[in-house]
Amino acid sequence: xxxxxxxxxxxxxxxxxxxxxxxxxxxxxxxxxxxxxxxxxxxxxxxxxxxxxxxxxxxxxxxxxxxxxxxxxxxxxxxxxxxxxxxxxxxxxxxxxxxxxxxxxxxxxxxxxxxxxxxxxxxxxxxxxxxxxxxxxxxxxxxxxxxxxxxxxxxxxxxxxxxxxxxxxxxxxxxxxxxxxxxxxxxxxxx
Amino acid sequence: xxxxxxxxxxxxxxxxxxxxxxxxxxxxxxxxxxxxxxxxxxxxxxxxxxxxxxxxxxxxxxxxxxxxxxxxxxxxxxxxxxxxxxxxxxxxxxxxxxxxxxxxxxxxxxxxxxxxxxxxxxxxxxxxxxxxxxxxxxxxxxxxxxxxxxxxxxxxxxxxxxxxxxxxxxxxxxxxxxxxxxxxxxxxxxx
DNA sequence: GTCTATACTTTGATAGAC
DNA sequence: GTCTATCAAAGTATAGAC
Numbered sequence: 274x275x276x277x278x279x280x281x282x283x284x285x286x287x288x289x290x291x292x293x294x295x296x297x298x299x300x301x302x303x304x305x306x307x308x309x310x311x312x313x314x315x316x317x318x319x320x321x322x323x324x325x326x327x328x329x330x331x332x333x334x335x336x337x338x339x340x341x342x343x344x345x346x347x348x349x350x351x352x353x354x355x356x357x358x359x360x361x362x363x364x365x366x367x368x369x370x371x372x373x374x375x376x377x378x379x380x381x382x383x384x385x386x387x388x389x390x391x392x393x394x395x396x397x398x399x400x401x402x403x404x405x406x407x408x409x410x411x412x413x414x415x416x417x418x419x420x421x422x423x424x425x426x427x428x429x430x431x432x433x434x435x436x437x438x439x440x441x442x443x444x445x446x447x448x449x450x451x452x453x454x455x456x457x458x459x460x461x462x463x464x
Numbered sequence: 465x466x467x468x469x470x471x472x473x474x475x476x477x478x479x480x481x482x483x484x485x486x487x488x489x490x491x492x493x494x495x496x497x498x499x500x501x502x503x504x505x506x507x508x509x510x511x512x513x514x515x516x517x518x519x520x521x522x523x524x525x526x527x528x529x530x531x532x533x534x535x536x537x538x539x540x541x542x543x544x545x546x547x548x549x550x551x552x553x554x555x556x557x558x559x560x561x562x563x564x565x566x567x568x569x570x571x572x573x574x575x576x577x578x579x580x581x582x583x584x585x586x587x588x589x590x591x592x593x594x595x596x597x598x599x600x601x602x603x604x605x606x607x608x609x610x611x612x613x614x615x616x617x618x619x620x621x622x623x624x625x626x627x628x629x630x631x632x633x634x635x636x637x638x639x640x641x642x643x644x645x646x647x648x649x650x651x652x653x654x655x
Numbered sequence: 656g657t658c659t660a661t662a663c664t665t666t667g668a669t670a671g672a673c
Numbered sequence: 674g675t676c677t678a679t680c681a682a683a684g685t686a687t688a689g690a691c
Contacts, residue, residue, distance in 0.1 A: 295574070297574075303666080304665090312676090315669080315676070315678095316674065316675045318667095318669080323667080354654065381488075416653050417647075417651075417653055419648060420644060423644045423645065426622075426629045427622045428653075430625035430629070431618045434624075438617045453610055454614065456610060457614060457615060458652065459652050459653060461608075461651040462650060463606075463650040493683080494685065495683085504657070504659085505686090506687080506688095509687075510657075511656090514685080515685070
């Protein structure tokens with residue numbers, strides 16, 4: 274457990290991330306962020322360059338963590354089912370570590386300016402890797418033979434929405450959640 | 465197939481809905497909407513009262529369609545599994561009929577003003593009905609005994625995100641999609 | 656029904672005092 | 674590092690001519 278003192282810049286990112294989740298990037302003003310910190314908007318610019326910079330920091334950092342996680346999983350040599358379980362765990366872990374940031378990643382990425390092409394590249398590669406794992410699973414007979422597109426959509430949108438749901442369950446056990454989700458996503462709910 | 469001539473007001477709603485999906489309610493200006501229609505922003509106000517009015521029309525209309533669909537399903541007397549299949553079909557149908565509007569319903573509801581409490585009530589009741597169906601299914605032994613919260617979250621977030629995915633598959637067959645989704649959500653992907 | 660003109664507010668951001 | 678003061682641009686909305 275790191276215990277580094279939070280810099281003013283980190284505080285801005287943290288406060289802004291929470292506000293972005295509640296109202297979205299476009300509806301949050303620099304004055305909103307400043308007010309939440311008890312300072313004036315002009316003071317923010319001593320620590321950050323622009324509002325856009327805040328969004329970029331939130332989104333790109335998260336996107337790169339997912340990319341790094343996927344890289345590890347796809348080169349793990351595990352079975353496809355185990356790779357899928359690892360992806361589920363990756364989403365539960367990163368989402369619970371950054372509940373508010375996941376909202377920007379999902380809903381505010383289109384407001385990126387300079388970094389938009391880079392974000393789109395990362396997301397696209399992540400989805401390709403995900404689909405490859407599913408296709409291998411179908412090819413090897415590990416998974417049922419249903420369109421991998423529909424499979425990926427179904428699983429990935431559930432995982433991408435985790436941030437909406439995790440905070441509501443205060444006493445949730447993340448390991449239990451990962452297990453329950455794996456069972457539901459892999460084996461269904463039908464008896 | 466209705467063939468009513470589209471009123472200017474309906475055109476505004478339609479154009480705004482598409483723009484709201486692309487950038488979100490807050491980032492779309494009245495000038496953006498007007499420009500997309502080839503008129504000036506001031507002219508919009510001959511047909512609508514405010515920007516907020518547009519959002520209200522989009523969201524409340526859709527939310528009420530889901531409520532009506534759920535009412536029919538829960539009083540149908542079908543088995544729980546069949547009720548779930550009917551819910552999946554309801555989401556596929558309404559989402560495909562109003563792809564852009566589903567984005568506002570999911571992501572811009574917090575920008576509702578006067579109608580916010582009403583929207584929250586409808587959504588909350590919908591989720592309660594959904595959970596009741598799952599709990600009955602567990603009680604009767606139709607469904608596996610996993611936390612109904614996690615089940616509902618998993619299925620409902622997939623269904624709520626359909627709008628993100630349907631437009632990408634131009635030649636998609638909605639009946640096929642409903643069947644594939646039912647299989648994946650109910651029986652999983654594991655062989 | 657659309658236009659121009661405009662009122663009024665809010666926005667992101669900067670300059671310079673302390 | 675924070676403040677006050679300020680700016681230019683952009684926002685919603687209205688009034689009144691055509």
